[in-house]
Amino acid sequence: MNETPCRHFEDDLSTWMFEGALDEKRLAPLKGHLKTCSSCRQLKDDYSAMKQGLGEETLKAPPELKSRVLQRIAVGSSPRRSWVGPLSYAAAASVMAVMFWGLSTGELFHRPQLALENQRRLGSAPSERHDRSMLKKDGESAPSKMDGTGRKGYVHDLDGKSTKTSELSDENDSQWNAPTQALQSDTAPGDASTEKESGEGMAGDPTGGVLSGDPEETPTLTLTLGLKFKVLKKDLPMLDKALKDLSLHRKPLVMPTDKRLEDIPSLPTWIPPGQHPPQSSEGQADLWEYVELVAP
Amino acid sequence: MGALTGVDDEPRLIERARGGDREAFGMLVDIHQDRLYHFVRRQSRDDDEAMDIAQEAFVKAWTKLALFRADSKFSTWLFTIAANECRSRHRSRKLEPVAIDDATMQVSDPHEQGAQATLESEELKASLHKALASLDSDYSQPLILLHFQGESYQSIADILSIPLGTVKTRIHRGHKFLAEKLRPLGKTETTSVRHASKGHKAQP
Numbered sequence: 065m066n067e068t069p070c071r072h073f074e075d076d077l078s079t080w081m082f083e084g085a086l087d088e089k090r091l092a093p094l095k096g097h098l099k100t101c102s103s104c105r106q107l108k109d110d111y112s113a114m115k116q117g118l119g120e121e122t123l124k125a126p127p128e129l130k131s132r133v134l135q136r137i138a139v140g141s142s143p144r145r146s147w148v149g150p151l152s153y154a155a156a157a158s159v160m161a162v163m164f165w166g167l168s169t170g171e172l173f174h175r176p177q178l179a180l181e182n183q184r185r186l187g188s189a190p191s192e193r194h195d196r197s198m199l200k201k202d203g204e205s206a207p208s209k210m211d212g213t214g215r216k217g218y219v220h221d222l223d224g225k226s227t228k229t230s231e232l233s234d235e236n237d238s239q240w241n242a243p244t245q246a247l248q249s250d251t252a253p254g255d256a257s258t259e260k261e262s263g264e265g266m267a268g269d270p271t272g273g274v275l276s277g278d279p280e281e282t283p284t285l286t287l288t289l290g291l292k293f294k295v296l297k298k299d300l301p302m303l304d305k306a307l308k309d310l311s312l313h314r315k316p317l318v319m320p321t322d323k324r325l326e327d328i329p330s331l332p333t334w335i336p337p338g339q340h341p342p343q344s345s346e347g348q349a350d351l352w353e354y355v356e357l358v359a360p
Numbered sequence: 361m362g363a364l365t366g367v368d369d370e371p372r373l374i375e376r377a378r379g380g381d382r383e384a385f386g387m388l389v390d391i392h393q394d395r396l397y398h399f400v401r402r403q404s405r406d407d408d409e410a411m412d413i414a415q416e417a418f419v420k421a422w423t424k425l426a427l428f429r430a431d432s433k434f435s436t437w438l439f440t441i442a443a444n445e446c447r448s449r450h451r452s453r454k455l456e457p458v459a460i461d462d463a464t465m466q467v468s469d470p471h472e473q474g475a476q477a478t479l480e481s482e483e484l485k486a487s488l489h490k491a492l493a494s495l496d497s498d499y500s501q502p503l504i505l506l507h508f509q510g511e512s513y514q515s516i517a518d519i520l521s522i523p524l525g526t527v528k529t530r531i532h533r534g535h536k537f538l539a540e541k542l543r544p545l546g547k548t549e550t551t552s553v554r555h556a557s558k559g560h561k562a563q564p
Contacts, residue, residue, distance in 0.1 A: 074532065075528075078532040079532070082507075082535065114488065114542065116484060117484040117485040118507040123397060124394055125398075126397070128411075129389075129418075130389045132415050133386075134382060134385075134386050136415070136419050137385065137423075
């Protein structure tokens with residue numbers, strides 16, 4: 065909108081007409097101006113008419129709004145912990161650094177599972193999700209992975225395995241995706257033997273493919289409140305026993321209406337301690353139970 | 361689950377929701393959904409778009425609840441999210457103009473004076489709403505918050521994260537933009553003539 069010579073009076077007119085009051089020192093000049101300016105008189109008439117149409121009873125939200133919101137948050141991530149705030153700059157810098165490295169070398173696209181394999185070799189692959197799940201509320205310190213305060217089973221994640229998985233990794237789908245462990249790489253890319261090993265391990269069934277290797281080297285999944293994961297139905301008795309010790313209950317995980325089980329290949333898997341990860345033949349959906357841990 | 365709670369219980373509900381209590385968040389939705397829906401509906405082309413935006417605003421509030429500071433008003437924070445969502449939608453559709461002149465402009469039986477006045481009032485409201493929806497969100501949002509939500513200038517500044525002076529400027533400019541959009545439709549002229557014929561004085 066172009067500036068007009070009357071702008072000052074137009075602003076005062078707006079205040080006068082819609083707020084119902086104007087300082088006398090400004091009202092008198094405005095009234096004087098209105099006697100001589102037809103354009104502002106027209107605007108005043110416009111405002112008089114507009115006032116009749118402005119203001120109304122609050123519209124009622126459609127009844128389905130709440131149900132849709134609740135449906136979406138039932139399958140979405142929980143409120144994010146504020147502890148990520150102070151770390152966000154450092155985390156963002158780290159991610160950008162790795163992204164820069166990945167983009168410049170192409171490693172980010174070709175071998176996303178490399179770091180996972182390397183960490184498996186080291187006997188430790190704490191995922192971001194895993195770490196988050198270990199955090200307690202209200203600043204209570206998180207249980208140590210190895211101190212026995214949390215029940216553990218073996219877990220394997222297939223994050224970064226395919227483009228399809230990446231596409232699911234938006235804000236609202238984060239819970240369905242395993243952490244980006246490629247970002248945790250502490251090994252230089254290009255290790256041919258590691259690449260070969262990981263390539264074999266990651267070539268399995270995208271709906272529940274497995275990593276080969278000694279389960280003793282497999283990362284573990286700590287059972288904590290709110291954790292969402294899948295477990296083979298045959299392992300449910302052992303899971304229930306573990307949950308009983310932890311005073312936790314499980315409930316069926318509600319699936320998003322727009323997703324199928326096979327769309328979420330990277331949901332963590334709980335494997336009873338001492339057992340090997342399931343074989344690829346066990347990747348069929350009807351063999352799995354998808355659960356969320358809740359308080360009793 | 362307790363009875364439906366009011367704003368007095370809001371801090372407790374927020375704390376419960378922060379801990380992942382979806383039921384508590386549902387109660388927060390109960391408290392704020394009408395005003396929030398009204399806010400986004402006045403900036404939307406239709407009910408479906410308003411529903412999408414309102415839904416997205418609540419879901420984002422849920423996922424970002426940990427970032428909410430307890431020393432500020434939850435409604436202010438929620439409306440900020442909704443305002444941002446509306447701006448984002450407007451940008452994505454390149455501010456497609458909303459047709460103001462439509463079937464609602466048709467006038468029925470002129471002998472029914474009472475009905476005619478009501479119709480004119482309804483037509484005016486409909487035209488205003490469409491004119492509002494066609495404005496740049498920089499101007500429509502302060503106007504909606506002021507006239508339809510009853511927010512103070514300071515509250516509008518908080519919600520939109522802009523200085524108080526900018527709020528006033530945008531409201532004044534917004535009023536003028538609205539008048540200029542409605543004038544060609546004869547809406548304001550009709551009333552002006554009616555007022556003049558009744559000998560109305562120049563009072564706000």
